[in-house]
Amino acid sequence: MTGDNAIEVRGLRNQFGDHVVHDDLDLDLRRGEILGVVGGSGTGKSVLLRSIVGLNQTRHGDIRVLGQNIGSLTSAEREALERRWGVMFQDGALFSSLTVRENVEVPLRAVRDLSDSDRIGLAELKVAMAGLPPNANDKYPSELSGGMRKRAGLARALALDPEILFLDEPTAGLDPIGADAFDRLIVELRDALNLSVFLVTHDLDTLHTCCDRIAVLAEKKVLATGTMSEMLAIDHPWVHEYFHGPRARAAMTPDHEDA
Numbered sequence: 387m388t389g390d391n392a393i394e395v396r397g398l399r400n401q402f403g404d405h406v407v408h409d410d411l412d413l414d415l416r417r418g419e420i421l422g423v424v425g426g427s428g429t430g431k432s433v434l435l436r437s438i439v440g441l442n443q444t445r446h447g448d449i450r451v452l453g454q455n456i457g458s459l460t461s462a463e464r465e466a467l468e469r470r471w472g473v474m475f476q477d478g479a480l481f482s483s484l485t486v487r488e489n490v491e492v493p494l495r496a497v498r499d500l501s502d503s504d505r506i507g508l509a510e511l512k513v514a515m516a517g518l519p520p521n522a523n524d525k526y527p528s529e530l531s532g533g534m535r536k537r538a539g540l541a542r543a544l545a546l547d548p549e550i551l552f553l554d555e556p557t558a559g560l561d562p563i564g565a566d567a568f569d570r571l572i573v574e575l576r577d578a579l580n581l582s583v584f585l586v587t588h589d590l591d592t593l594h595t596c597c598d599r600i601a602v603l604a605e606k607k608v609l610a611t612g613t614m615s616e617m618l619a620i621d622h623p624w625v626h627e628y629f630h631g632p633r634a635r636a637a638m639t640p641d642h643e644d645a
């Protein structure tokens with residue numbers, strides 16, 4: 387593990403029955419970068435995210451997060467490490483019976499010696515940082531638009547001042563203007579909070595707007611990592627189709643970037 391990497395995955399194998407999803411997969415997330423993780427449907431992007439945050443039992447391979455091997459932690463060490471990352475799942479994964487502020491308060495309740503008023507104040511701060519108006523605090527998830535629910539999920543992921551932010555398809559289902567605003571927010575938050583961001587996406591615009599590097603999942607491993615211009619030079623059928631196809635060309639046009 388080098389000090390420059392927030393996450394190091396080595397030799398990861400994930401298998402469900404006889405279906406091998408990952409085989410000998412290596413991946414690094416450098417500190418302070420936004421890494422876009424892309425790949426065809428079913429290539430195991432979500433399984434990879436879930437393996438790193440310990441929601442998927444991995445039989446083979448090493449996963450080190452912030453210098454610690456997640457396979458060999460005591461439950462107290464694991465709990466302490468979990469407080470150093472935040473996860474925003476695709477659907478926001480909010481508790482429907484809690485308001486937005488109460489949802490963000492959930493992880494804060496694990497912090498000892500935090501008074502009720504400080505907890506509420508911190509939760510409201512995170513809601514504002516995620517770009518929601520003050521009146522969103524008292525709303526229930528069912529009263530929010532899809533984009534607002536994603537921002538509420540983001541606020542909860544930021545609750546404990548994480549060092550690493552995991553985002554699973556953050557712009558899926560958003561209209562282009564909402565998606566663009568969300569992409570810019572991710573970059574602003576990374577810059578302001580010095581986050582390292584692991585971002586699973588299908589969205590080429592997000593790759594252009596946000597990501598410092600891209601990791602392509604194919605053939606059960608990370609087939610390539612690099613910048614967008616490095617991706618454009620890769621001679622692999624899926625990679626070429628993805629980065630040179632009609633949607634890629636649209637995402638790269640200057641008019642589109644200025645929109």
Ligand SMILES: Nc1ncnc2c1ncn2[C@@H]1O[C@H](COP(=O)(O)OP(=O)(O)OP(=O)(O)O)[C@@H](O)[C@H]1O
Binds near residue numbers: 427431432434
């Ligand atoms: N708990 C599980 N049990 C059995 N198979 C699973 C489980 N979780 C994931 N899989 C399988 O692992 C493969 C990878 O799933 P995953 O959701 O990671 O793909 P993905 O790359 O995120 O796809 P998409 O882009 O469509 O969201 C799929 O074939 C899926 O059916």
